Amino acid sequence: MTTRSEPGDDQADPSLSAIMSERRQLINLAYRLLGSLAEAEDVVQETYARWYAMSRQQQEAIESPGGWLTRVASRICLDVLGSARARRERYVGEWIPEPLPEPTELGGAAVDPADRVTLDESVSMAFLVVLESMTPAERVAFILHDVFRYSFPEVAEIVGRTPAACRQLASSARRRVRAQQAPATATAQRAGIVRDFKEAWEARDIEALIGLLDPDATGIADGGGLVSAVFRPIEGGEKVARYAIELAGWVPDLTILERTVNGQPGLVAQRDGVTVVVMAFDIVGDRIKHIWAVRNPEKLRPWTAEQQH
Known part of the structure; x- marks a missing residue:
């Protein structure tokens, strides 16, 4: 996995190739x-800082x-998750994971491929929300084993538990995912439903919105900075539809x-060319079951390159 320098080449960093080739994997994992x-x-x-804090001899000793x-x-992520749990409990309003754009849809500067997150089912908003309900150890064991295919002995070394304990952690996490997982709706059908929602929202057609939403649909919106938070989930398709209409009235134009x-059909609301809301959808059958509306400006940072067109 590492690229060794040729004899007599004492200027090249033998670890540079390995370090660079791992960056995207690390971003995806983290x-x-x-x-x-x-x-x-x-x-x-921080991971790179720790690597370069070692001497060349220490680096070369790593197989x-x-x-x-x-x-x-x-391990750093495990520590961050422990402290993040306490921070998110104090978060004003509902915590929603940070939404990711599709780089090819963004205007402005291109995203470095090494910094791209692969947009597959394991980063859908619905999946990430289930991950948020797990303990840090469950989340790490599950992602490392089920998504990145690390063996349980390898996971155990990272988590600091026995392979058997890690197997149990991943199994518990898997049950959580299965309990929340709905039969997949084809991407084209999802895109069509989201498009219908967009058109009904723009027309402020309350009946059309209600028709697109599951009767038990839930809407969750966050806040942050100068954006006021919605403190509780909005429950019920009719209430979600009415909130969407009210939101359009509060923020004209x-x-x-x-x-x-996050790899799924969604909507972005802009005002004067600036992204103010990113909406992710969970669609079950032909109805919208969950809507997550991210309004925290800090979480919209990856979308700031978006240009209205």
Whole structure:
């Protein structure tokens, strides 16, 4: 996994190739573990800092730099998750994971491929919300084993528990995921339902919105900075629809765009070209079951390159 320097080449860093090739893996891992791109980037930076704090001799003694980086990043994430739980309990309003854009849909500067998170089912908003309900150890064991295919002995070394205990942690996490998992709706159908929601929202057609929402639908919106928080989930399809109409009235001149949010069809609301809301949807059958509306400006940072078009 590492690229060794040729004899006599004492200027090249033998670990550089390995370090660079691992960056995207580390970003992908840390985002899934933390649900925050900003925190994931901090973890990766700290991981590299620890690598470069070692002497060349210490670095060369490590058989698998990639494995070392993953272990260190995972342990930092475990610590962050422990402290994040306390922070999120004090969070004003509901905590929603940080939404990720599809880089090809963004205007402005291109995203470095090494900093991209692979947008698959394991980063859908519905999946990340289930991960938030897990203990830090469950989340780390589950993601490392079920998503990144690490063996339980390898997970045990990272989590600091026995392989058998890690197997139990992952099994418990898996049960949580299965309990929340609904039959998949085809991407084209999901996109069509989100498009219908957009059109009904723009037209302020309350009946059309209610028709698209599951009767037991839940809407969750966060806040932060100068944006006031919605303190509790909005429960019931009719109430969610009425809140959406009210929101459109509170913030006039919104431009609603269809965008990919965490790999799924979603919506972005902009005002004067600035993203103010990112909406992710959980669709079961032909109805919207959950809507997550992210309004915290700090979490909208990856969307600031978005240009109205």
